[in-house]
Amino acid sequence: DIQMTQSPSTLSASVGDRVTITCRASQSISSWLAWYQQKPGKAPKLLIYKASSLESGVPSRFSGSGSGTEFTLTISSLQPDDYAIYYCQQYKSYSFGQGTKVEIK
Amino acid sequence: QVQLQESGPGLVKPSQTLSLTCTVSGVSISSGGYYWSWIRQHPGKGLEWIGYIYYSGSTYYNPSLKSRVTMSVDTSKNQFSLKLRSVAAADTAVYYCARNLAAAGPFDSWGQGTLVTVSS
Numbered sequence: 001d002i003q004m005t006q007s008p009s010t011l012s013a014s015v016g017d018r019v020t021i022t023c024r025a026s027q028s029i030s031s032w033l034a035w036y037q038q039k040p041g042k043a044p045k046l047l048i049y050k051a052s053s054l055e056s057g058v059p060s061r062f063s064g065s066g067s068g069t070e071f072t073l074t075i076s077s078l079q080p081d082d083y084a085i086y087y088c089q090q091y092k093s094y095s096f097g098q099g100t101k102v103e104i105k
Numbered sequence: 106q107v108q109l110q111e112s113g114p115g116l117v118k119p120s121q122t123l124s125l126t127c128t129v130s131g132v133s134i135s136s137g138g139y140y141w142s143w144i145r146q147h148p149g150k151g152l153e154w155i156g157y158i159y160y161s162g163s164t165y166y167n168p169s170l171k172s173r174v175t176m177s178v179d180t181s182k183n184q185f186s187l188k189l190r191s192v193a194a195a196d197t198a199v200y201y202c203a204r205n206l207a208a209a210g211p212f213d214s215w216g217q218g219t220l221v222t223v224s225s
Contacts, residue, residue, distance in 0.1 A: 001168075034211035043201055043215035044152065055213065087152060091209050094154035094167070 002026055002090055006097035012105040019075040021100045023088035028068045035064055035073045036087045038099075044087060048073065078102070107131040109202050109216035117196075117223050123189040127202030127216060128182070135160045135180040140205035142212060143176065143187045145198040153198075157205055158185050165208070192223045 003026040013019050023033065031051040036044035046055045048064035051071055061076045075082055083104055088097040113125035127141070134141065143155040156166035158176040166174045170189070178185040189196060199220050203212040 032209060036212075043203075043218055044212070045215075046211055046213050049206075049211040049213075089152070089211065091205075091211055096152040096154070098151045 002029060002093050002095055004088055004090055004095050004097040006086075006088055006100050008100060009098065010101045010103060012103050013078050014105045015078055015080060017078045017105075019078050019082075019102060021073045021086055021088075021102075023066075023071045023073070023097050025069045025071075025090055029090040029092050031067050032091050033064075033066070033071050034089045034091060035062075036089065037082075038085045038087065047086075075102075107204060107214045109204065109214060111200060111202050111216045111219040113219060113221070115220060115222060117192055117221060118225050119193055119223055120191055123187070123192050123196060123200075123221055123223070125187045125200055125202075125219065125221070126184050127186070128184050129204075130183070133180075134178060134183050134185065140208055140210070141178070141185045142203045142205055144201045144203055144212070144215075146201070146218070147195075147198045155187065155189075155200075157208075159208075194223050197221065197223045 005024045007022050033051045035048040038044040047058050047062050052064045063074050085099045085101050087099050108130045110128045117123045140157045142157040146152050158164045164176050173190045175188045199218040201218045202216045204214040
């Protein structure tokens with residue numbers, strides 16, 4: 001069973017800030033990692049797949065990096081629409097991280 | 106553009122079977138190339154993958170739920186379904202259907218989700 005651990009659980013940031021979220025896997029998952037954004041009452045939305053590939057239509061301020069067991073999601077300049085919960089997910093066996101809430105500072 | 110829509114009872118009694126259907130539009134399930142999943146989210150909590158099905162009927166379930174889960178596909182209606190047996194309050198969640206880009210692939214399209222409450 002592959003465990004995914006995100007940090008931090010909550011992040012307070014201002015518009016324009018650079019934001020970084022970390023996701024660690026309990027064993028190597030190569031680059032089989034995705035990032036999702038979820039807003040209240042909505043389904044998650046795919047942002048990044050294969051650790052660093054940007055999903056079509058997703059703003060370029062979002063980027064992903066990493067391989068093996070450590071991964072990051074970076075928002076280069078936080079926008080008002082970006083306040084949400086972010087989840088990482090490994091798709092070797094489909095487990096998700098516990099989520100990181102990005103809130104207004 | 107693919108769209109997915111969950112349907113089914115919003116209230117299920119303990120020990121009974123939860124049954125949900127996902128209707129897909131914009132792409133034919135039988136065209137292949139995609140896998141079709143169910144994912145749930147307990148209230149205020151994180152996400153849990155339940156399992157996926159391919160158009161051929163082949164399935165792969167989360168080991169933690171495998172003993173209680175059955176998925177099926179109806180290509181004539183462009184639908185796939187979930188049955189979860191012997192439910193308890195811990196199965197109360199928002200249930201989503203979603204599309205995988207591959208057997209080992211991310212979920213690129215999701216339904217809006219449906220809340221299922223297990224209560225007598």
